[in-house]
Amino acid sequence: MLIRVPPSSRALESEVTPESVYLSRRKLMQGSLALAAMAAMPGLASADAQGVYADVEPSKAPGWFDEKLAGARWQAITAKGESITPFKDATHYNNFYEFGTGKGDPAANAGKLQVEPWTVMVDGEVSNPGRYSIEDLVKPHAFEERIYRLRCVEAWSMVIPWLGFPLADLLKQVGPTSAARYVRFETLVDPERMPGQRSGFSLIDWPYVEGLRLDEAMHPLAFMAVGMYGRVLPNQNGAPLRLVVPWKYGFKSIKSIVRISLVSEAPQTTWERIAPNEYGFYANVNPQVDHPRWSQATERRLPSGLFSPNVIDTRMFNGYEEVAGLYTGMDLARYY
Numbered sequence: 480m481l482i483r484v485p486p487s488s489r490a491l492e493s494e495v496t497p498e499s500v501y502l503s504r505r506k507l508m509q510g511s512l513a514l515a516a517m518a519a520m521p522g523l524a525s526a527d528a529q530g531v532y533a534d535v536e537p538s539k540a541p542g543w544f545d546e547k548l549a550g551a552r553w554q555a556i557t558a559k560g561e562s563i564t565p566f567k568d569a570t571h572y573n574n575f576y577e578f579g580t581g582k583g584d585p586a587a588n589a590g591k592l593q594v595e596p597w598t599v600m601v602d603g604e605v606s607n608p609g610r611y612s613i614e615d616l617v618k619p620h621a622f623e624e625r626i627y628r629l630r631c632v633e634a635w636s637m638v639i640p641w642l643g644f645p646l647a648d649l650l651k652q653v654g655p656t657s658a659a660r661y662v663r664f665e666t667l668v669d670p671e672r673m674p675g676q677r678s679g680f681s682l683i684d685w686p687y688v689e690g691l692r693l694d695e696a697m698h699p700l701a702f703m704a705v706g707m708y709g710r711v712l713p714n715q716n717g718a719p720l721r722l723v724v725p726w727k728y729g730f731k732s733i734k735s736i737v738r739i740s741l742v743s744e745a746p747q748t749t750w751e752r753i754a755p756n757e758y759g760f761y762a763n764v765n766p767q768v769d770h771p772r773w774s775q776a777t778e779r780r781l782p783s784g785l786f787s788p789n790v791i792d793t794r795m796f797n798g799y800e801e802v803a804g805l806y807t808g809m810d811l812a813r814y815y
């Protein structure tokens with residue numbers, strides 16, 4: 480977010496659509512071929528072992544992940560007519576300030592993150608508080624694949640196939656009490672493995688904190704991701720558990736979560752704390768409400784380059800208009 484965005488220019492783009500390739504390959508891979516592929520590449524979704532996910536780096540996933548992967552519901556939500564961002568871009572152009580502020584820093588530094596074992600503290604206004612192992616948090620839920628647009632407040636965007644389960648299902652599991660109004664999330668603090676947390680120049684008061692109103696959190700689109708591109712989450716994308724809220728700017732989608740608190744008051748979030756006039760609690764994608772330092776009317780869809788900037792119009796709620804009812808009667812220029 481500490482960036483300068485060049486003046487937007489409307490680009491003539493020749494759109495390629497790897498999604499169609501991906502779909503047809505997936506079809507091909509169903510059946511016995513898929514089994515063979517799965518045996519050959521543990522940790523990679525069978526259906527995609529040789530499809531558009533061919534560039535996906537195979538990974539060794541923990542047992543809790545592999546068990547669930549077999550029963551995943553593929554493409555439960557898709558982004559029609561849009562190209563899935565290549566794995567390489569989604570994993571090497573990241574914001575994860577715990578590992579540095581450069582876009583390549585997370586990929587370079589997050590390898591040291593210790594994701595096993597992993598526990599998540601659930602506390603506050605809940606009937607079942609406690610320290611949950613990731614296994615216990617994930618166990619009750621079936622995996623779904625959801626292909627979502629991700630729109631960063633810095634005016635770039637990607638299309639990412641996530642794997643995980645609805646946040647609402649996790650909340651039902653822990654049981655918010657009637658006093659719960661907001662959900663507060665916290666990222667791991669581990670300065671030994673997170674060089675960004677050692678930097679004396681950091682603007683951020685760690686841990687990274689995010690939050691949602693409870694009704695937003697219960698919306699069926701709000702998602703807990705444990706994987707992407709048919710495999711376990713790479714560390715730089717927020718392993719082993721991260722939030723994905725597709726109608727909000729990317730900074731709401733907090734990574735590597737270690738604490739989930741149900742609270743009665745709106746939590747102060749990391750970016751609100753740093754610059755409340757620039758980053759609000761709601762952070763709904765809104766082409767009509769500009770950032771004080773740049774326009775939010777358009778976005779660079781990655782991959783983009785100097786000669787093919789791939790600039791497209793930004794859509795209200797990032798195109799997820801079904802969430803509009805959450806904000807009825809609210810002035811979204813004031814509650815940005």
Ligand SMILES: Nc1nc2c(c(=O)[nH]1)N[C@H]1C(S)=C(S)[C@@H](COP(=O)(O)O)O[C@H]1N2
Nearest residue numbers: 573574575576631666687729730732733734
């Ligand atoms: N803990 C934590 N979560 C974070 C961030 C961060 O710096 N720290 N960056 C946010 C921002 S600004 C964006 S755009 C997305 C990027 O997610 P991605 O790297 O998986 O695309 O993560 C969000 N989650």
Ligand SMILES: [Mo]
Nearest residue numbers: 631632729730
């Ligand atoms: Mo972002």
